[in-house]
Amino acid sequence: MKNSSYSHGKKVIWLLFFVLFLLHQDFWWWDESALVFGFLPVGLAFHASFSIACALLGWAAIKFAWPHKLEQFAEGEINEGVEKR
Amino acid sequence: MTTLVVIIFYLCLLLGLGFLSSRLFRGTSKDYFVASHSIGPFLLLMSVFGTTMTAFALVGSTGKSFERGIGTYGLMASISGLVHAGIFFLVGIRLWAFGKKHGYITQIQFFRSRFDSDRLGYLLFPILVLLVVPYLLIGIIGAGKTIEPVTAGAFTEIFTNPSAPQWLGGIPPWLTGLVVSLVVLTYVFMGGSRGAAYANTFQTIVFMVMGLVAFVYIINGLGGLEQAGKVPARINDAGVLVQDYKFDRKAGELQKNEPPKPIGKVLNSKNSNLTNKQPHLSRTPVLIEFKKKHPKTGEISFFERELGIPFITFVSYFFIPLSVGMFPHLFQHWLTAKSAKAFRLTVIAHPLCIMVVWVPCVLVGAWASGVLPPGIPPPAVLSAMLKLLVGDPILTGLLTAGVLAAIMSSLDSQFLCLGTMFTNDIVVHRAGTKKYTDKQVIMIARLFIVLIVALTYVLAMWAKDANVFDLAIWCFSGFSALFPVVFAALYWKRATKHGAVASIISALLSWLYFFHLSGYGGEMVIGPGIIPAAVCFMVATIALIGVSLLTKPPSEETLKKFFPRG
Incomplete structure (x- = not known):
């Protein structure tokens, strides 16, 4: 993967991470006790869906932001040196 | 058997x-x-x-x-x-x-x-x-x-x-x-x-x-699923928490309580409309007074418990x-x-x-x-x-x-x-690899x-009535207060030995302080509902950054080893 698309992928993943963090604070359903499918409280249903979204984000991070260079460094394919940070 | x-x-x-x-x-x-x-x-x-x-x-x-x-x-x-x-x-x-x-x-x-x-x-x-x-x-x-x-x-x-x-x-x-x-x-x-x-x-x-x-x-x-959704305790129009059902062991089935069995009463809540709500199915904080019978003497006593989760507590759990x-x-x-x-x-x-x-x-x-x-x-x-x-x-x-x-x-x-x-x-590490x-x-x-x-077993017998969830949260709080050290070690070149030591000691002291205040493992929040983990994390982060910036940066050799190019 080219450096620019890797860097772009990383930024999108960070953005999605931040969006998910905000969605986690679901104050809009705080007092709600209605049941989804007749048994699942809406607050719990939302957070269970949130867990699925986390798994999808993990998949996207592996697909678009996998640290190939770090892997190569560990396997000895890249020489050491100080990165710019 | x-x-x-x-x-x-x-x-x-x-x-x-x-x-x-x-x-x-x-x-x-x-x-x-x-x-x-x-x-x-x-x-x-x-x-x-x-x-x-x-x-x-x-x-x-x-x-x-x-x-x-x-x-x-x-x-x-x-x-x-x-x-x-x-x-x-x-x-x-x-x-x-x-x-x-x-x-x-x-x-x-x-x-x-x-x-x-x-x-x-x-x-x-x-x-x-x-x-x-x-x-x-x-x-x-x-x-x-x-x-x-x-x-x-x-x-x-x-x-x-x-x-x-x-x-x-x-x-x-x-x-x-x-x-x-x-x-x-x-x-x-x-x-x-x-x-x-x-x-x-x-x-x-x-x-x-x-x-x-x-x-x-x-x-x-x-x-069944739909029936299970109706089972949790409910607040009635008199502000009493009641159980609408009981499980009959002999019949092996759930039966309706006629009338509903009172188990507690509402003392305080920010939500004024609680009638017919099942507080366990939402997150509204509601303070309830329950009564319980002493398992051995049969004596009746009262205790208070907050149901639901305060919003600030919920947000600050991010640190755990x-x-x-x-x-x-x-x-x-x-x-x-x-x-x-x-x-x-x-x-x-x-x-x-x-x-x-x-x-x-x-x-x-x-x-x-x-x-x-x-x-x-x-x-x-x-x-x-x-x-x-x-x-x-x-x-x-x-x-x-x-x-x-x-x-x-x-x-x-x-x-x-x-x-x-x-x-x-x-x-x-002390004796060298050749000694043993x-x-x-x-x-x-x-x-x-x-x-x-052996130590764990003895301590577990001593703390046998501790709340499993709360004790685990204390353990997680301590480790989360140490998190800034590993993150800085991996991502911040300027993080120094003295900064790491200051951060670890600050994390430990702040954790011990709050752990003591909690009565060694009880549920605890600070101010409007912030959990101690958030405060310990902040203290450890400030110590890490402050002391690192005031002390000599790591050597070029160390940086080469831990910050590879690319």
């Missing part, structure tokens, strides 16, 4: 697995400590998940949901799915790279090298042990609380002093704790990290499958899952994984595994509020529901074995990891593990 036989059979099966893995043991210390770097993606997922989800996940989450309702899931489970996966990706893979490149197997080896400080290891080791101990305790306490209710009536002549009258003749917590400790000790002794990884995988599968089976049986006991970044056993998994690709399955599947285990537990806890007495100890809620709703003793035994599997799959890795650190980072033979090194690790198991 049949239930007990099934549980004993399961424990024997585990010992057999330990014996089998001992046949694969190559006899070297490297194989004992890190299974010669042979842990692949599936074993890694099962091991990481099995170790992270302990009594805390099954017994603790059900008990917490019984106390506070479904907000328990968002508080810990869903945020863990996000933060854990993020840490596996950002911290785990980077640590794997340095472990692979430079040969580290424990986190102390990594920190000593990154901060170029021998003493840092001696500072960190006792702190890590101190923080792991509460996590070990909850396993032993959780096991004791689970077995006593489900074996009630088995030995009425022998065990005459139960924790509650209805559990007369049940296996007492001290005996369960002893047996569980010995079983775990035996298979860790025999198979080392390979034995622990196999046992973890086996037990994680057992507890996930058994958890789902238990869930199905509990639903059936409550009369950061603890996985500093857990010694996870650190060791990261440093010694077979390849970076081994992490991929864990990053994706970990949030889903959490969901599969936590959603049923949280629902069962909320449903339990409608059929169990409110004064029941929270760690006993899951087993009390099994005992009440699942009549078949064989099935109850299998389901209880599942709970024990979750508990033991966490204990083994922790014990082994502490033994590995003590041997490598303290004994061999490989066999002696393994023996030292085993002896240290025996010592830790």
